[in-house]
Structures are given as structure tokens and as C-alpha cells.
Amino acid sequence: MPKSNKFCPLPWIHSYVGNAGFYQACCINDEYNIYNRSDQTGKDIHISDGLSHQEIMNTKYMKELRLSLLAGEFPEECSRCKITESLGGTSRRMTEIDQYQDKIENLIDNTAPDGTIDQPIIHADYRLGNTCNLQCRMCGPNASSKWIKDYEKLPDHLYNYSSRKRMDEFKKINWQQSSVLLQEFEEKAGALERLHFAGGEAFFTPGMEIILQKCIESGEAKNITLSYNTNLTVLPNSLLEKWKQFKEVKLLVSIDGVEELNDYIRYPSKWIDIDKNLNFLDNHHLDYNITEILISTTVQMNNILHLSKLYHYLEKFKFIIPIPNLIVLNMPSYLSLLALPKKLRMIASVQLEDLRKSTLEKIPKNYEYLLGNLDGVKKRLILEFDEQEQKKLFKKFVEFNQIYDQKRGIELLNVNPELAYFIS
Ligand code: SF4
DSSP: OOOOTTOOSHHHHEEEEOTTSBEESSGGGGGGTOOOBOTTTOSBOBGGGOOOHHHHHTSHHHHHHHHHHHTTOOOGGGHHHHHHHHTTOOOHHHHHHHHTGGGHHHHHHTOOTTSOOOOOOOEEEEEOTTOOSOOOTTOOTTTOGGGHHHHHHSOGGGSOHHHHHTHHHHHTOOGGGSHHHHHHHHHHGGGOSEEEEESSOGGGOHHHHHHHHHHHHHTOGGGOEEEEEEOOSOOOHHHHHHHTTSSEEEEEEEOOOSHHHHHHHTTTOOHHHHHHHHHHHHHHGGGGTEEEEEEEEEEOTTTTTOHHHHHHHHTTOSSSOSSOEEEEOOSSGGGSGGGSOHHHHHHHHHHHHHHHHHHHTTOOTTOTHHHHHHHHHHHHHHHOOOHHHHHHHHHHHHHHHHHHHHTTTOOHHHHOGGGGGGOO
């Protein structure tokens, strides 16, 4: 098999179970609702279907995905990586290539001409349902159960059609609380090197700690790097104690703004709790085998003009990476940067350039890609502008925030006074 410049190791070694319990090639595919389908039934494969991981990894879909990547093509489901790379950013694909450099040749050599493989899963990722304690405004009922009631009340032009169609499914997500999760995990546990959890809020899901306990009892924990996406509003003691048994723990903490802006975007979280937990982990990371804490920031309409405050806040930490990983929000489009008025785009671009300059000297080795992601945000501000579309989206942005804020007694202009001029 030839080496390809679009190769990605994940479709060879990775298992991803999304919030609703369906298999996908990786987390980025989630955004496009592209699932791995069974050859036999033609239906999306669910964790409770009980298929072996060899069957799941060798469906027609997975074989074709691997062959496309080997042929140097970006298949449709890999659009997010394609866009990120075209804007000069560091895609997940690139990060995974760095991580698995020493395995790639072997993976390619052991792929049959029709794309079939016989590889153990070494990296598993579970999005543990939609049980969450927050209702972040850019989230939805697929990832937060708190969104279900309000989502059904949104006017037609503000909802995402595929989410609306799947509301019944979102109301009943419970696979993460059943024995199915543990049974499925046990089949792949033996060779695991990396185990990632996200939610909902992963720290809230009892099934996650049951899996950790299983790894500890079997002796496998010491070989596994654990990682999480978390909102860090809670930090259970029972979890901290289990982390001590693992090879290492890496945290990706979702923070989109500090103080009042955090409370506004990630309602009903309280900044005071998050700040307390960050300080605790910064001081005690060695006690719990934590080797990395990186802030993951979803760049969107509500925070694009306030990123410098977050960068400034992170300067106080000794261990937490002082630069956030900026990820541009795509959906819903009216909360994305596509809705930002032209004048504010220019202000935001200048701010990003200033951040770049002030960050350059502080950036730790191995984290230069964070600068690439900052540059990617700037490029999107400059390149992706269509005035008519922007005006339409801005109107929806204001309407959505008014609906969301009304019953919570919060106000857009309190956190984003810069928008006042554009709201008639
Ligand atoms: S190329 Fe990107 S989207 Fe495709 S499988 Fe790899 S990480 Fe996922």
C-alpha cells in the first residue's frame, strides 16, 4: 500500500461511541451525523447491537473510509480536518499522526487491498450520553438533557432539523447507564493505551467510574492514559482517587470565557466553582497523575471579543497550559463567527493579532499548534464573509439569545456591550 499524505491512523486503531450510543469513525464525524452502518442490516450500529469490534471496524463504510485516506483523499466525513488544514491550523488528523508515528507503517502494511484490517483497539472514546448539569447555549439536546424541553419550544428557523427529528431518541438515551457499556468495554480493554471520556458531563456518569474500577482491578490501569472533556464544575473525590492508579490523566477543560461571560454562555455554571477547581488541580496535579490540563475554548459570537480576558486569566497558573486551544464553532451557524458584523470582525482580528504577539514567548514547547489554531480563527474572520448571510444570521443570533435569556433573567448586552450599536 502506498503512503498517503492524507493518512489518519484513527480508522485503524480507534473506537468512538457517540452520545446516542452509535459508532462513528471519530468525534469529528459527530458534527455531520455520519455513522458506521452495519453491512447486514444497513442500519447505524449501536453499542447495544453487540457486534464484535472486528465486525464494527470492517464494515463496508470503514473499509471505504480507509481506502480513501490511503488514496490521499479527504472523505466527506473528514471535512473538519480538511477545513482546519486548509486554514493553516492543526487538525486532529495531524495530532494523531504525531502520536502514532511509530505504528503507521505497520498499519498500512497490514491493510488488505479491500481495506480490511485485523487490529486491536488501542484508543477508545466514549461520549457518555447526554446527562449534563449545564445547558450551554451553543449545545443541544444530543449532548445535554437539560436542553430537551427548551429545544422543543424554539421557533422553526432556530432549530437544527436533524436534532428536532431525533428528539424522541435524545429523550431516551440511557445506554451509558446499562451493563452494555461495561460488556462492550471489556472486549476491547486488553490492548488499550488511551481511554477518553466526554459527555454530557463525563464526571457525572456513574458508568465511567465503573469502567475505571474495572481497569484498576484487572491491572490494566497502569498502561492506560486517561483523558476527558469536562466542564470542571464538579470534581468528585472518588474519581481523583482512581486517577492515582492510571498511567497518566489529561484534562481538556471547556471554558469559553471568565467570570460573568462564563456564567452567561455556559448557564447555569458558576465561575467561582470552576476557578476553585482549576486552582486546586494546578496545585495538586502531581497527587493525581495529571500530566496535562489544557483549556478548550469554543470560539463563537458571544466570546470572540473577549478572548484576551481568558488569556490573561490563564497567566496565573503554574501547571495549566497558559494558552487555550481555540476551536471555531460551526453549528448553530447563528452563534458562529459567520454572524459577526464587518466592523467587529476588524476589531476581533486586531485583538487576535495582539494575542498572538503577546503569546509567542509564553508558548510551551510542543504547544506551537495552539498558535496555528489562533491563526485559523483570524483567517476565518477575514475569509468567510458574506454580508447578506451575516445580516440574516445576526438577526437570528439576537433572537435566539433573547429567547434563551428571557426566562433566566440574564442579558446579552451586559456581557457583550459592543453589540449594542448593531441591535436596532
Ligand atoms: S481525518 Fe480527521 S475527521 Fe477523518 S477520521 Fe481522521 S481525525 Fe477523524
